[in-house]
Structure formats: structure tokens, C-alpha cells
Amino acid sequence: MKQPLRILHLEDNPVDAELVQVTLTREGIACEMLVVETRADFLAALGRAEIDLILADLTLPSFDGMSALAIVRQHYPELPFVFVSGSLGEEAAIETLKSGARDYVLKSRLARLAPAVRRALSEAEERTERRRTQEKLAQAYAEIHQRAESYQSLFNSIRDVIVVTDNQRRIVQVNQPALREVFGYESDEVVGRGTELLYADPQEYQLTGQEVFDLHNPARGRIMELRFRRRNGETFIGEMYALKRLDSSGAATGNIGMIRDINERRKAEEALRESEMRRYQLQVELHYAAEIQAKLLPRNGPDIPGFDVAARCLPAKQVGGDFFDWQEVCEGVWALTLGDVMGKGMAAAMLMATVRAAVRSVSHNHPSRALQLAEAALQHDLDNSESFVTLFMGQLHAARRRLLYVDCGHGFAFVRRRDGTVRRLLPRGLPLGVPGSKAYREGSVTLEKGDTLVLYSDGLIDARPELKLDSHLLARQLEGAASAAEMLERLIGLTEQQGPQPDDVTVLVAHCTAEQSPVPECMASGSCGSHNEPMPGTGNE
Structure with a gap:
């Protein structure tokens, strides 16, 4: 900064x-x-x-x-x-x-x-910085494309250590700049001497003489990796291309060895292997993390009398910060939750697991009370991580077809009536982790046969910003769908695109399939917080 x-x-x-x-x-x-x-x-x-x-x-x-x-x-x-x-x-x-x-x-x-x-x-x-990097990469790719031919020519002209010997393997000529750089010798220190002074292993020197530098063997070139010794005694791995030196008549008069120090290349190869192993281990860990996160989400739809419910979460990366959940908090009353932790990836996934556990532990309370308790439990973690969570939590009384809910800064929730009209679910409050002086306000809505509750995360909009998705456009996607699963597929299908998914996408659909039924006496007693009638003046029906 x-x-x-x-x-x-x-x-x-x-x-x-x-x-x-x-x-x-x-x-x-x-x-x-x-x-x-x-x-x-x-x-x-x-x-x-x-x-x-x-x-x-x-x-x-x-x-x-x-x-x-x-x-x-x-x-x-x-x-x-x-x-x-x-x-x-x-x-x-x-x-x-x-x-x-x-x-x-x-x-x-x-x-x-x-x-x-x-x-x-x-x-x-x-x-x-991301934009500048992309611009620099584009410029670099253009330059590489334009200069590839000249770079290749330049690379081919780089001189390794070229050692020319006679038929007794005595050095008669050597290129001085490369000799000094690789071996540390001056040319007058090696000319006239045998090439054994360049080898680190006498046995390798003998073997190359028998297999390559024997003047009676066929004049074929050969590439080998050998150990060499510098003037200061340091050894290194080198790559040598050896071939015969021929006169104008084609007779062998000596040998030519072109030597390249490949120590750095070998180190780079080893580093690459280690990097690949670390990358593989990280991929394995991310794979296991994704499996665990997927197992935290409900695997099968809930068995709620009179309702067909389906949901899916698509992380932008291997793991994400979105989640959905449902649980029967008491007989005939189900808590339905969809949350979105700020950010994506591993950090959001870790916080998502904490938020999910905190919310589940208090879901048996009235929604406003439950989220007050959840925020109190999460406040320290949210402050330390400088993050916040948007969340929609509702308690569905199955027999009454009545949903009592709290929207913590989420806003992506609506009810599509059987006749196609759309009702936004108000009021809305602040996200978890954002300081505010007011208590969470509750709302309520009664669902009739054919009505559909839709909850979704902002990733659905981020995936297709050019469509300017809104509740009415999304509601029209549900027309004629026979089940909650089909509705879910239509909404998820809107995110299909080329390129990476910009954000986590989560959708929950609850479709009312039956008329309201009489409420058993045991359920009407108010034993569960959501069975009580909503408090007046809270935005409820």
C-alpha cells in the first residue's frame, strides 16, 4: 500500500x-x-x-x-x-x-x-496486478512468437566446451571462453595433455576410450552423461557428445568431445520432481477436503410431508464457502438453511464448516433467537478472519405449510406462487459478522399447493451477469417443471458457460405438493419455537 x-x-x-x-x-x-x-x-x-x-x-x-x-x-x-x-x-x-x-x-x-x-x-x-500480469503475459507471448526463430538460432550457436584431441587422446585445441567458465582452466594449461585430467572417474575415462574414441571403431557420434572434474577439484555431471575427427579423406585422426555442464539442469529436474510430488500431495489433500465437505451437505432430500425438496452446491474451486442444510428440529418442523461465506476456496471452506456446525446446533430455537446465538458463537472467528456470512434460515411447519424465516443480508430468496406471481421474502437484516444494533427480524409466508420456495447464492448471478437475473426471470424458468429436481436442474443449467466458474453456486428448491392438512394436537401445543404464531410487526403475513 x-x-x-x-x-x-x-x-x-x-x-x-x-x-x-x-x-x-x-x-x-x-x-x-x-x-x-x-x-x-x-x-x-x-x-x-x-x-x-x-x-x-x-x-x-x-x-x-x-x-x-x-x-x-x-x-x-x-x-x-x-x-x-x-x-x-x-x-x-x-x-x-x-x-x-x-x-x-x-x-x-x-x-x-x-x-x-x-x-x-x-x-x-x-x-x-492481475490485469497487469495478463497484459505482460500477452505481450511476452507475442514477443516469443515473433522471436522464436531468432532465439532458436541464438541457442544453437551457444558454444559448449569443445575439446579436440589427436589419436592418442591428447588435447590439441579447446575453446577458451567455455573452458575457463566450465572447468576453470586456461587453454595453455591443458593443450598437449591427455583428456584424463578432465574426468573425475578413471574408469569412465577408460570406457569412453574403448567404446567411443577407439580409432578403429565406426565413426558414430554418441551422447553420454559422465562425471568431470574442475581445476579446483570440484566434480560435476556433464553431458558429452563424442565423435571422430576426420581428415579430408575420411580417415579418423582424433576425436572431438563437446561437453556441457548439466548440474543445474539435474538440480532443476530434481526440484521439478519434488514440486510435482508436493503438487500431487496438495491435490490429494484437496480431493479429500472436497470429499469431506460434500459429505457435510445432505446427500438425500428430506422426507417432509407435502413438500418436494432438492438442493445442490457447485464450488468454484475444489472446495467452497457455500452450503445448504435441512434438519427436523422437532416433529413436523424442519429447518432449511442456505449460507454464503465471503470468498471462495479453502479459507471459505474452513469457515463454512464452522458456520454450518454453529447454525445446526441452535436450529431448534426460533429463527431470530437461533441466529443471535449463532452470531454470538461465531463473532470471534468472523472478526479474526475479517469475513462475514450471508444466510437465509427458515423453519417450515409442514402441516401448516407455513415458513418462519430470517434473512441475514442474503436477499436471494423468493416464493413463486402457483399462478406464476413472485413474492420477495422480506425483511432483510445484516450478514453475520457485520456489526448492527438491531435484532434479527423474522418474516413468515404460507405456502399453498403448487407454490415453490427458491433459495440461491450470488454465484448464480455471477456466472451469467449479462442476463441480469432477477426473481421474475428465475421464476419463469420453473414453469412446467414436474419436480423440485427438475426445477433445480433448470436453475443450475443457467450457470453453464465457457471458462472457470467465477463463484460458488448453491440452489435450494422446496415445492409444495399438497394442501394444508389439520394440525395434530401435539404439534399445536407450541413445544417447538417455530410452532408459535409469529410476533406481530415483524414483516410476517
Whole structure:
């Protein structure tokens, strides 16, 4: 992270702007702050100065942070953008992240500002470095293609140690630059002497004389690996191409040996073998990790009376941070969960296992209470990993066909009614791991025969951003499907594309197949938290 940073701060309160700069400086982030409060000044600063980071209040008298974010995303997509606001509702907080902001910090919690700035800058540097690397690779490939022929010619002209001998194997000529570099001798130290001084093993010297340098043998060239000795006594493995020296009539008058030091090549080959072995071991470990993660997810659909349920998780890498789950928390009541840990790969997979275990352990509670308990258990791990989790958790009362749920910043959930209409599932709260002052609010929805509950992760959208997927478009994909499995296949099929999958994709479908049935007396007693009627004023029906 370069310092000092040039920060454009959209803020109308000079005191708040100064407090932000003091907070960053105190945390060791030197910065030059350019404070503006109007659209015109904001645009002028963007065009005039080289900005490293944008901080913005959400609302100002004549301009707003979301409009500023839209401008930046359109014209400067790699420029990191962080909201610093005095008040930021739950809906607004989620919208800022989905609109492209890297983070948001409440003015009352400026202790989070420095980590948020460092993380935003680090992510921006990674994206910039990746783009630069791709550009350099493209340029390098073009140059290699253009110069391949000249490089090949240059390579072929490189001189190894060329030793010319007479028929007694005495050295009569040698190329001095290569001799000095490989063996450490000057030419006058070896000319007139036998080639045995170059060999490390007398037996190898004798064998090459019998098999290759015997003047009565056929004049065939041969490549061998032999041990040689330098002037200082050090030995090395060399590759020698040996052939006869012929006169104008074709008679053998001596020998020619071209010697190349292959010590470094042998070391590189050994290093490559070790690297391949480590890569293989890593692949095996990742394979086992993927197997274990797959086994953590339910293998078979739940047997919920009146419902057909199917789900699938497709990690972007061998392991991922998405998960789905279901369990019967008490008789006739099922907990349905879909979560998405920030990031992907092994780090997200490790955190995913922890989140899944924590949520399962409290799923027998009312959804809002369950997620309060889960967040309390996970808060330390989420803080240390600087991560958060979006999660949708519902308790389905099978007999009543009623779903009581909490949406923790997930937002990708809807009910498709039998007639094709779509109902969004509100309210929504903050993700697990994101500080907030309000308790999780519950919502509820009653499902009739033919209705379908759909939960999915943002990987479904990331895989096909050009389609601008929304609930209505996804709901239309379900028309005419005969089962939850077929609905699932249609939604997963939207992610089929060329190239690597950008993010983990998870989809859960619960299709209501029967009318509401009478509730047994034992289930109506309220022995399970979700059997009680939802609290009024929480967004329920």
C-alpha cells in the first residue's frame, strides 16, 4: 500500500472529515485528503487528481453517496469505494455492497475504518496486478512468437566446451571462453595433455576410450552423461557428445568431445520432481477436503410431508464457502438453511464448516433467537478472519405449510406462487459478522399447493451477469417443471458457460405438493419455537 494515499472524501461536515483523517493517521495510514460535498466538485476532483480511494457519506444536502458510487463504477471500476456514514439502515447497507462498494463504516465505529481501507486497497491492488500480469503475459507471448526463430538460432550457436584431441587422446585445441567458465582452466594449461585430467572417474575415462574414441571403431557420434572434474577439484555431471575427427579423406585422426555442464539442469529436474510430488500431495489433500465437505451437505432430500425438496452446491474451486442444510428440529418442523461465506476456496471452506456446525446446533430455537446465538458463537472467528456470512434460515411447519424465516443480508430468496406471481421474502437484516444494533427480524409466508420456495447464492448471478437475473426471470424458468429436481436442474443449467466458474453456486428448491392438512394436537401445543404464531410487526403475513 503506497503512502501517502490520495483520498477523495465526499463529506459536508468538516469536523467529520477531520476525524476520519485523524483516525487513519493514528492507524499508520498517511493520507492526503481532498474533501468535496457537491457533484460538480466530486467530478472535477475525479478528473483532475490521481485518486487512490474514495470515502463517501451516504447522504448530503445536494448530492448522495449512491450516485457517486454509480459514477465511479461506470468510469473508474477498479477504484475502491468505502461508505463512511452516520446512519446506514440495513436495506441501505446491503444495497451499498451489492452496488459495488467494498465496505461501509459507521461514523460511530471508526475503529473499523483502517481495516476496511486496508482491505479495500489490497483487493484493488490484487485486481490491478492481475490485469497487469495478463497484459505482460500477452505481450511476452507475442514477443516469443515473433522471436522464436531468432532465439532458436541464438541457442544453437551457444558454444559448449569443445575439446579436440589427436589419436592418442591428447588435447590439441579447446575453446577458451567455455573452458575457463566450465572447468576453470586456461587453454595453455591443458593443450598437449591427455583428456584424463578432465574426468573425475578413471574408469569412465577408460570406457569412453574403448567404446567411443577407439580409432578403429565406426565413426558414430554418441551422447553420454559422465562425471568431470574442475581445476579446483570440484566434480560435476556433464553431458558429452563424442565423435571422430576426420581428415579430408575420411580417415579418423582424433576425436572431438563437446561437453556441457548439466548440474543445474539435474538440480532443476530434481526440484521439478519434488514440486510435482508436493503438487500431487496438495491435490490429494484437496480431493479429500472436497470429499469431506460434500459429505457435510445432505446427500438425500428430506422426507417432509407435502413438500418436494432438492438442493445442490457447485464450488468454484475444489472446495467452497457455500452450503445448504435441512434438519427436523422437532416433529413436523424442519429447518432449511442456505449460507454464503465471503470468498471462495479453502479459507471459505474452513469457515463454512464452522458456520454450518454453529447454525445446526441452535436450529431448534426460533429463527431470530437461533441466529443471535449463532452470531454470538461465531463473532470471534468472523472478526479474526475479517469475513462475514450471508444466510437465509427458515423453519417450515409442514402441516401448516407455513415458513418462519430470517434473512441475514442474503436477499436471494423468493416464493413463486402457483399462478406464476413472485413474492420477495422480506425483511432483510445484516450478514453475520457485520456489526448492527438491531435484532434479527423474522418474516413468515404460507405456502399453498403448487407454490415453490427458491433459495440461491450470488454465484448464480455471477456466472451469467449479462442476463441480469432477477426473481421474475428465475421464476419463469420453473414453469412446467414436474419436480423440485427438475426445477433445480433448470436453475443450475443457467450457470453453464465457457471458462472457470467465477463463484460458488448453491440452489435450494422446496415445492409444495399438497394442501394444508389439520394440525395434530401435539404439534399445536407450541413445544417447538417455530410452532408459535409469529410476533406481530415483524414483516410476517
